Amino acid sequence: MRQQPDSNKYLDAVVVIFVCAAFVFISPFLLVWSYPTAPWYLPYLIWALVILFAWLVNRLRHRHEL
C-alpha cells in the first residue's frame, strides 16, 4: 500500500503559529507588551518573530513535498 505524505505536521504547525500570533496580538496578552515604557521597536521584534516562525513552517512544508 502507498504511504500518504505527512501534511498533518505542516497544518498543525500552521494552526499553532496562527493561534500563538493571535494570542500575542489580539488577546489581553497584548497588554503585556504594550506598556508605555517598552522599547519602541518591541512590536516590530514580535512581528519579526512571527514572520520567522512562518518561514520555518514553510520550510517544513517543502520537506514533506515530493
Place this chain on the structure above:
Amino acid sequence: MSFDLGHLFFAAVIYLLVLFLIAYATEQGWISQRIARHPLTYALSLGVYATTWSFYGSVGFAQVQGFNFLSIYLGVTLAFLLVPLLLAPILKIVRNYQLTSLADLLAFRYRSQTAGVLVTLFMLAGTFPYIALQILAVTESISILTQEAPPQLLALGFCVILVLFAILFGARHITPREKHEGLVVAIAFESVIKLLALCAVGLFAMFGIFGGVGGLNDWIDVHPEALEALYRPVREGPWATLMLLSFCAAFLLPRQFHMTFTENIDERTIYTASWAFPLFLLLMNLFIPVILWAGMAVGADTNPDFYVLGITLVGEMRLLTLFAFIGGVSAASAMMIVTTLALANMCLNHLLLPARYPAPGSNIYELLLWGRRTLICVIILAGYGFYLVLERNQGLVQLGLISFVAVAQFLPGIIGLLYWSRATRAGFIAGLLGGGMIWSAALMFPLLQRSEILHYPIDLLSLQAPPGVDPWTFATFCSLGINIFLFFAVSLLTRPSAEEREAADACRLSPFAIPTGTLLTASSPAQFKEQLSRILGSEAADFEVSQALNDLDMSFEEKDPSELRRLRERIERNLSGLMGPMLARMIVDDRLQMDSGARSALADNIRFIEERLEDSQTRLEGVAAELDNLRRYHQQILSDLPLGVCALGPDGRVVTWNQAMTRISGVKRRHAWGITIDRLPRPWSDIFRQCLDSDEPHLHKVEARLDGRSRSFNLHKAAIEYPADAEQSGGVVILVEDRTTLQSLESELAHSERLASIGRLASGVAHEIGNPVTGIACLAQNLETETGDEEARITSRQIMEQTRRISEIVQSLVGFSHGGVINAHTRPVMVGACVDEAVRLVSLSRGGKRVRIFNHCGKDLCIRGDGTQLVQVFVNLLTNACDASEPGAKVDVLSAKDGDFAVVDIVDHGHGIPDKIIDQIFDPFVTTKPPGRGTGLGLSVVYRIVQDHGGHISIENETAAGTRVKLRFPTIVHPDADKRDQAASGG
C-alpha cells in the same frame, strides 16, 4: 525648497512609462521568466496593499492612534499565516473554475446573478472613496512640494494617464483570459520603489535628523510622552477591530483579490508569500514612528499625513524629496490600476453582460475587450468625480477604513464558501444587504453628508456610535454582526437548491461530487460547436470548443458520453474566465442541455471517483485514507488474479476488467471499460452473451477461434448484490479461465495413453503369435526338405514366405511395444552420418531406386542418442517419402541449427497426406497405403523414437505438393569437436 509643477508631472509620467516598459519587457520575454515567476516577485506584487494610506497616511495615523496603525498590517500577517487553510483553497477554486474576481467567486458559490450584482455594486461603492484617497494624496503631495494649490486639471490629467496605463497593462489583448505577467512584475517593481523610498526617508530621519540611533534614544528619553502616545491607543483604541478589518482586507479588497488569486501564475508561490509579504509590510512600516518623531522634532509644517515629504523638505534633500514623491505616485498608481482592472472584470461580468449580451454574429472577444476598456475609463473617472465632491479635510485613513469595513461584509460569504455547505444564496444576500445597510448608515451617509453631497433627510438614515464607543468598532461590529446573523438565520430557514449543493461541493473540492446526467442536445464536439455558435458566434464557438478539446487532450471525434460531459464542464470553465460563471453557466445550460435526472452509468461514476481519489490521495487523512488504502489493496487483488475477471454493472456496462482478462482477450481495459458486452470485439461479445443467456452458472470448454488458433475457456458467473440496496441488482461478475494449454496437455496425455495401450496390446499379440508362427515355419521347412512333390515344395516355400512376413509384422509390433527404448549406452551421434546410412539402405529397396535422395545435412550436427534407432527413423521416413513420390522425383533431407536444437527436414514432392488423417498420422495402424502394403506402425515407431531422444516431430503438407517432415533434436557438442577443429585448422 519647492518644486516646479511641470517637473513633478514630468517625473511622474516618466516613472509610469518606466513601469509600462517593465511590463512590456516582461511580456516580450526580455525580462527572464525566472524573475517574472519567482515567488518573491509574486510576494512583492501583493505589496499593492500598501497605498498612499501606508506611504503617507500611516504617519498621520500613528500620530493620532499610536501603534494602532500597525494593526492594519498585523491583520494581514495573520491572514497570510493561514495560507494553507484559507487562501490556498480559494486560489484552487479560482484556478479550477477560472474565476476572475470576488464577485465571480461568490456568484459561482451561491449560484446567483443577484449575488454577483450586489457584490459588484457594493464593491464599487466601497472602493470609490479609496480611489479618491489616492488622487487626493497625489494632489496634496504636489501641493506641498509646489507650495501652491494644484490646478483641478492636474488630478484629471493624472487620472487620464492612469486610464491609459491601466488599459495598456491589463486590457491590451484580444483574449482577456490570459494572465498578465507584465502587470505582476510592474507592481512588484512599484512595491520595491515604495519600500526603498520609505526606507530612505526613514534612514534620513534616523541619521539625518536624529544623528543616529543614539540621538533617537536621547530624543525619546527627553520626550517620554511620545512613546506613551504610541502604546496607549493600543490598550484603549480599536486595535482588535482594526486587526479584524485588515484580516479581511488582506484578500477581499479588489486589488488584493486580483493580485493574490486572479494574477497568480504558480500555486506554490502563495506559500512563499505567507512569510515574504508580511516581511515586506514590516519593512515598509519599520520607520513610521521615526518619521513621525522626526517631523515633530523639526516642526515640519505639513499635515502629519505628509511628514514623509515634510521632513525631507526641511532637510533640503531635493533628490530624496523627489524620490519620496515618486514613491507616493507609485503607491497611488499601483492601487488605482489594479483596483480598476479588478472592478472592470466585475462590472463586465455582472452588470454589463447580463444587461446586454452581444448578438451572436458579433465578435465577442473584441466586444469584451472594448467593454473592459470602457469600464476602466468609467471607473477611474467616477473615482475622480468622487474626489471632486469629497470634503477635503477627510483624513486618508478615514477613507481607507470605510473601504475596509465594506469588504469585511463578504467574510461570512467566504466562510460559507469554504466551510459551510449549508449556506444558501438567500442567506448570503440577506446578510450582505443587512450589513450593507448598516455600513451605509454608519459610514457612507455621514461621509456624504460631511461632503455636502447629500442633505436632509440623511440625518435620519445615519447611525451614530453611542458616546464612549469607538465609531469604527461600532460600525464594524454592527454591520458584521447583522450580516452574520442574517446569513446564518436565513440559510437555516431556506433550503439550498441542487445547483447550490453542487457548487458547495465544488468549492469544498469534494472528490465525491459525482457529475450526473446525460447530454441531450449534443452528442459530439461538432454538435457542441453548432449549438454554441448560436450564442457565441461561429468563430468564438469554434475557438472555445477547440480550446477545451486541447486542454483535455481529447479528440474531435470523441463520442463517449462521460468524455463529452467533461468537455461540457471544461467549456463552462473556460467561458467563466471570459464572461463570469453565471453567464457561462447560462450559456452552457441553454445550448448543451443535460438531463440531470438521468442516472449516469455506474462505470462512469466509478471511473470518476477513482480519478478523483487518485488526485486527492495526498489530502485524505485518518479513516478516509485507511479506507482508500483498503480499496486499493482489494483492487490490486482483483487486478493480479490469474483468472480473467469481467464485472458488469446493473446497466450491463463493464465496470471491472482485470489484467488477466486483458491478457486472455487482448482487449485493453480502457477499451472495455464502460461499454456493454455487445460492443466488445468478437468472439468475446458472443462468449459473454452465451454465458449471460445461459441458465447455468458454469460453462465448460467454450471453444473460440482467436488469432488463428483454437482456444478453450471455462466461464463462471455470479450475480452481484448491490451493497446499499439488497433488492437492487448490482450486476454480474464473470470469471474466465483459459484452459487452452490444459486441453492441449490432455490431448497429448490421451495420445500417449493410447499409444501405451496399443503398445501393450501389440506386445501381447506378438508374444502369442510368435510361437505358432515359428511352428508353422518349421513344419513348412520340414515339408520342403522331405517331400519330392514339386508342387508341395512350392507350396511349402510360399508358406515359409508368409510366415516370414508374419514374423516381420510381429517384430514391428514388438519393436513398437518396446517403445524404441534407447540403448543404455547412448553416445554422441552425427546426424548427417545417420542420414547417409539411411539413404544407403533405402536406395537398396525398389522404391528407393526410383527416386533421387539428396542429403544436405550439415556435417557438424551432433545429438546424443542411439545411432541404430536414429537410422531406423530416417529409413522409415525416407521409405514413406519414396513411396509417396513419382518415379524420378527427388527427396531432400535438409538440416539447420535453431539455438540449441538441430532441425532436420525431409521434403518430398509426392501426393501428400490427406487432411482427414494428418492429425492421426502417428497413431498405430494409420496408413495411406493399400492393405498388405504397410503395417501402419512405421510412423508410430518413428514418433516414439524421436520422443525418447527428447525431440519433436511434425508433419505438414507442402503448399505446392508433397510432404515435409520436421524433426527437432537437442544438440550437443561432439566430444572430439575440438580435435577435429584443430585438425582442420592444422593447429
